[in-house]
Amino acid sequence: MALTYLHTMVRVKDLEQSMAFYKLLGLKETRRYDSEAGRFSLIFMAPPGQEDAPIELTYNWDGDDGLPSDSRHFGHLAYGVDNIYEVCQHLQDNGVTINRPPRDGRMAFVRSPDNISIELLQNGDALEPKEPWASMESVGHW
Numbered sequence: 001m002a003l004t005y006l007h008t009m010v011r012v013k014d015l016e017q018s019m020a021f022y023k024l025l026g027l028k029e030t031r032r033y034d035s036e037a038g039r040f041s042l043i044f045m046a047p048p049g050q051e052d053a054p055i056e057l058t059y060n061w062d063g064d065d066g067l068p069s070d071s072r073h074f075g076h077l078a079y080g081v082d083n084i085y086e087v088c089q090h091l092q093d094n095g096v097t098i099n100r101p102p103r104d105g106r107m108a109f110v111r112s113p114d115n116i117s118i119e120l121l122q123n124g125d126a127l128e129p130k131e132p133w134a135s136m137e138s139v140g141h142w
Protein backbone atom coordinates (compact mmCIF):
# COMPACT_ATOMS: atom_id res chain seq x y z
CA MET A 1 0.00 0.00 0.00
CA ALA A 2 2.41 2.66 -1.27
CA LEU A 3 1.60 6.25 -0.37
CA THR A 4 2.94 9.26 -2.29
CA TYR A 5 3.04 12.60 -0.49
CA LEU A 6 1.10 15.10 -2.62
CA HIS A 7 0.55 18.34 -0.68
CA THR A 8 -0.55 20.10 2.48
CA MET A 9 -3.60 22.35 2.17
CA VAL A 10 -4.03 25.50 4.19
CA ARG A 11 -6.91 27.95 3.92
CA VAL A 12 -5.97 31.61 3.49
CA LYS A 13 -7.99 34.75 4.19
CA ASP A 14 -6.10 37.14 1.88
CA LEU A 15 -4.81 35.33 -1.19
CA GLU A 16 -2.47 38.05 -2.48
CA GLN A 17 -1.01 38.62 0.99
CA SER A 18 -0.46 34.89 1.56
CA MET A 19 1.03 34.32 -1.90
CA ALA A 20 3.40 37.28 -1.37
CA PHE A 21 4.52 35.67 1.91
CA TYR A 22 5.25 32.29 0.34
CA LYS A 23 7.01 34.03 -2.59
CA LEU A 24 9.26 35.72 -0.01
CA LEU A 25 10.13 32.20 1.12
CA GLY A 26 11.05 31.39 -2.49
CA LEU A 27 7.98 29.32 -3.39
CA LYS A 28 6.58 29.70 -6.91
CA GLU A 29 3.04 29.11 -8.19
CA THR A 30 2.95 25.77 -9.99
CA ARG A 31 -0.78 25.23 -10.61
CA ARG A 32 -4.04 27.13 -10.11
CA TYR A 33 -7.66 26.04 -10.19
CA ASP A 34 -10.49 28.59 -9.98
CA SER A 35 -14.01 27.29 -9.33
CA GLU A 36 -16.78 29.69 -10.36
CA ALA A 37 -19.35 27.19 -9.07
CA GLY A 38 -17.64 26.62 -5.74
CA ARG A 39 -16.46 30.24 -5.48
CA PHE A 40 -12.96 29.25 -4.46
CA SER A 41 -9.41 29.14 -5.82
CA LEU A 42 -6.71 26.54 -5.26
CA ILE A 43 -3.15 27.73 -5.78
CA PHE A 44 -0.31 25.22 -5.55
CA MET A 45 3.10 26.69 -4.63
CA ALA A 46 6.44 24.92 -4.29
CA PRO A 47 10.16 25.67 -4.08
CA PRO A 48 11.79 25.55 -7.58
CA GLY A 49 12.89 21.99 -8.24
CA GLN A 50 10.47 20.60 -5.64
CA GLU A 51 7.29 20.97 -7.68
CA ASP A 52 6.11 17.56 -6.41
CA ALA A 53 5.95 18.78 -2.80
CA PRO A 54 3.71 21.85 -2.93
CA ILE A 55 1.39 23.51 -0.49
CA GLU A 56 -2.18 24.02 -1.64
CA LEU A 57 -3.60 27.43 -0.74
CA THR A 58 -7.39 27.36 -0.59
CA TYR A 59 -9.03 30.77 -0.94
CA ASN A 60 -12.78 30.95 -0.43
CA TRP A 61 -13.94 34.03 -2.33
CA ASP A 62 -16.71 34.75 0.19
CA GLY A 63 -14.53 34.30 3.25
CA ASP A 64 -14.86 31.56 5.84
CA ASP A 65 -17.63 29.03 5.47
CA GLY A 66 -19.21 29.98 8.74
CA LEU A 67 -17.06 27.72 10.89
CA PRO A 68 -14.77 29.29 13.52
CA SER A 69 -11.78 30.60 11.54
CA ASP A 70 -9.28 29.12 13.98
CA SER A 71 -10.57 25.67 13.04
CA ARG A 72 -10.38 26.18 9.30
CA HIS A 73 -6.87 27.54 8.64
CA PHE A 74 -5.39 24.08 8.39
CA GLY A 75 -7.08 22.05 5.63
CA HIS A 76 -5.59 18.63 5.02
CA LEU A 77 -2.60 16.46 4.21
CA ALA A 78 -2.94 14.77 0.79
CA TYR A 79 -1.50 11.46 -0.38
CA GLY A 80 -1.66 9.62 -3.71
CA VAL A 81 -2.62 5.96 -3.56
CA ASP A 82 -2.54 3.10 -6.06
CA ASN A 83 -6.05 1.84 -5.25
CA ILE A 84 -8.27 4.19 -3.29
CA TYR A 85 -10.90 1.49 -2.66
CA GLU A 86 -8.34 -0.92 -1.18
CA VAL A 87 -6.82 1.79 1.02
CA CYS A 88 -10.24 2.92 2.30
CA GLN A 89 -11.29 -0.69 2.95
CA HIS A 90 -8.05 -1.31 4.88
CA LEU A 91 -8.61 1.84 6.97
CA GLN A 92 -12.29 1.03 7.57
CA ASP A 93 -11.45 -2.56 8.54
CA ASN A 94 -9.15 -1.07 11.17
CA GLY A 95 -11.74 1.23 12.66
CA VAL A 96 -11.10 4.45 10.71
CA THR A 97 -14.20 6.39 9.65
CA ILE A 98 -14.25 7.19 5.93
CA ASN A 99 -15.65 10.69 6.19
CA ARG A 100 -15.89 11.16 2.42
CA PRO A 101 -16.14 7.82 0.65
CA PRO A 102 -14.29 7.31 -2.67
CA ARG A 103 -17.55 6.99 -4.58
CA ASP A 104 -16.04 8.77 -7.61
CA GLY A 105 -13.03 6.44 -7.64
CA ARG A 106 -10.81 9.50 -7.28
CA MET A 107 -10.98 11.28 -3.91
CA ALA A 108 -11.67 10.29 -0.29
CA PHE A 109 -11.25 12.03 3.06
CA VAL A 110 -10.54 10.50 6.47
CA ARG A 111 -9.45 12.05 9.78
CA SER A 112 -6.57 11.17 12.08
CA PRO A 113 -7.20 10.45 15.78
CA ASP A 114 -6.27 14.14 16.26
CA ASN A 115 -8.94 15.15 13.76
CA ILE A 116 -6.40 16.10 11.07
CA SER A 117 -8.10 15.84 7.68
CA ILE A 118 -6.34 13.46 5.27
CA GLU A 119 -7.15 13.61 1.57
CA LEU A 120 -6.54 10.44 -0.46
CA LEU A 121 -6.29 10.84 -4.22
CA GLN A 122 -6.22 7.98 -6.73
CA ASN A 123 -2.98 7.93 -8.69
CA GLY A 124 -3.63 8.17 -12.43
CA ASP A 125 -7.18 8.00 -13.71
CA ALA A 126 -10.13 7.52 -11.37
CA LEU A 127 -11.21 3.91 -10.78
CA GLU A 128 -14.64 2.75 -11.87
CA PRO A 129 -17.16 3.56 -9.09
CA LYS A 130 -18.16 0.38 -7.24
CA GLU A 131 -20.52 -0.71 -4.47
CA PRO A 132 -20.78 -0.22 -1.59
CA TRP A 133 -18.58 2.84 -1.84
CA ALA A 134 -20.63 4.31 -4.68
CA SER A 135 -23.73 4.48 -2.46
CA MET A 136 -22.11 5.51 0.83
CA GLU A 137 -22.99 8.92 2.24
CA SER A 138 -20.29 11.27 3.54
CA VAL A 139 -19.93 11.27 7.34
CA GLY A 140 -19.55 14.73 8.83
CA HIS A 141 -17.46 17.57 7.43
CA TRP A 142 -14.39 16.05 5.89
Ligand SMILES: C[C@@H](O)C(=O)SC[C@H](NC(=O)CC[C@H](N)C(=O)O)C(=O)NCC(=O)O
Nearest residue numbers: 009040056058060065075076078117119142
Ligand atom coordinates in the same frame (compact mmCIF):
# COMPACT_ATOMS: atom_id res chain seq x y z
C1 LIG B 1 -7.46 19.49 -5.53
C2 LIG B 1 -7.47 18.71 -4.23
O1 LIG B 1 -6.17 18.68 -3.72
C3 LIG B 1 -8.33 19.33 -3.18
O2 LIG B 1 -7.92 19.49 -2.05
S1 LIG B 1 -9.96 19.75 -3.64
C4 LIG B 1 -10.76 19.48 -2.07
C5 LIG B 1 -12.01 20.30 -1.91
N1 LIG B 1 -11.68 21.73 -1.81
C6 LIG B 1 -12.65 22.67 -1.85
O3 LIG B 1 -13.82 22.37 -2.07
C7 LIG B 1 -12.17 24.11 -1.64
C8 LIG B 1 -13.27 25.02 -1.12
C9 LIG B 1 -13.93 24.59 0.22
N2 LIG B 1 -14.92 25.57 0.59
C10 LIG B 1 -12.89 24.50 1.35
O4 LIG B 1 -12.67 25.50 2.03
O5 LIG B 1 -12.31 23.38 1.51
C11 LIG B 1 -12.70 19.81 -0.66
O6 LIG B 1 -13.32 18.77 -0.69
N3 LIG B 1 -12.49 20.53 0.47
C12 LIG B 1 -12.98 20.02 1.75
C13 LIG B 1 -11.80 19.93 2.73
O7 LIG B 1 -12.04 19.70 3.92
O8 LIG B 1 -10.65 20.06 2.26
Ligand code: NI
Nearest residue numbers: 009056078119
Ligand atom coordinates in the same frame (compact mmCIF):
# COMPACT_ATOMS: atom_id res chain seq x y z
NI1 NI C 1 -5.98 18.89 -1.59
